[in-house]
Amino acid sequence: MAAARKPKLAVWKFASCDGCQLSLLDCEDELLQIADAVEIAYFLEATRAEVKGPSDVSLVEGSITTPHDAERIKEVRRKSKRLITIGACATAGGIQALRNFADVKAFTAMVYARPEYISTLATSTPIAAHVPVDFELRGCPIDKRQLIEVISAFIAKRKPVVSPHSVCIECKLKHNVCVMVAHGTPCLGPVTHDGCGALCPSYDRGCYGCFGPMETPNAPSLSDWLARLGMDERDLRRIYATFNANADAFRDEAERHGA
Numbered sequence: 001m002a003a004a005r006k007p008k009l010a011v012w013k014f015a016s017c018d019g020c021q022l023s024l025l026d027c028e029d030e031l032l033q034i035a036d037a038v039e040i041a042y043f044l045e046a047t048r049a050e051v052k053g054p055s056d057v058s059l060v061e062g063s064i065t066t067p068h069d070a071e072r073i074k075e076v077r078r079k080s081k082r083l084i085t086i087g088a089c090a091t092a093g094g095i096q097a098l099r100n101f102a103d104v105k106a107f108t109a110m111v112y113a114r115p116e117y118i119s120t121l122a123t124s125t126p127i128a129a130h131v132p133v134d135f136e137l138r139g140c141p142i143d144k145r146q147l148i149e150v151i152s153a154f155i156a157k158r159k160p161v162v163s164p165h166s167v168c169i170e171c172k173l174k175h176n177v178c179v180m181v182a183h184g185t186p187c188l189g190p191v192t193h194d195g196c197g198a199l200c201p202s203y204d205r206g207c208y209g210c211f212g213p214m215e216t217p218n219a220p221s222l223s224d225w226l227a228r229l230g231m232d233e234r235d236l237r238r239i240y241a242t243f244n245a246n247a248d249a250f251r252d253e254a255e256r257h258g259a
């Protein structure tokens with residue numbers, strides 16, 4: 001009897017730092033099992049080998065920042081039965097979306113000696129703004145446990161178990177003392193998507209929102225509390241305008257404070 005065909009997995013890169021792809025390579029204990037369960041069809045960070053034909057699951061890292069990439073993502077979508085975006089760049093436009101609030105021509109003139117050779121869009125936008133996306137995995141970088149869960153779920157054709165809760169829930173589960181209540185440390189945990197295991201508060205630091213907005217964030221209410229802790233309008237604007245500056249809830253709140 002012929003062996004069952006393994007699902008084909010492809011990993012694509014757009015404008016990004018590669019950190020989310022490295023999270024997959026960082027799954028040291030599980031990587032061999034993943035490699036055994038799938039056929040790697042395209043993953044330049046790991047191998048130059050390429051398997052022709054459509055992939056069953058595509059992971060897409062990075063945002064759309066050039067006219068060429070705006071076309072390329074349509075081609076990737078055509079070649080992918082399921083398309084999953086990974087990381088703040090792919091799900092919200094990433095840190096490079098700070099250009100969306102500024103003059104991109106001024107930026108390129110500042111950075112490049114010959115800016116006339118640079119072909120770039122005025123904005124950095126998430127993949128879902130260009131093509132249909134089957135699942136968005138958040139984080140900068142993504143959490144490898146969540147990544148393994150999502151890959152396993154799509155291979156098994158089931159729904160991924162990824163909680164939409166806030167970082168606060170993860171703090172409670174770890175029995176962390178709340179840094180904001182106990183020490184007056186500003187923290188975006190109440191409005192930030194979980195997944196990191198409450199990394200920063202576990203080391204007595206406030207969360208700065210690298211996993212982007214949770215499912216039902218109440219950012220205006222949190223901002224009132226942050227203002228009581230001494231943050232002025234400039235601080236409030238800046239705390240929301242980082243890795244996920246273009247995510248709706250964070251962008252709206254930054255703009256409410258003058259972005």
Ligand code: SF4
Pocket residue numbers: 016017018019020021061062086087088089090094095139140141142
């Ligand atoms: S989301 Fe963060 S870690 Fe991932 S590619 Fe973008 S900048 Fe890098």
Ligand code: SF4
Pocket residue numbers: 167192193196197198199200201206207208209210211212
């Ligand atoms: S900034 Fe927030 S979401 Fe990011 S690792 Fe720290 S606690 Fe987690």
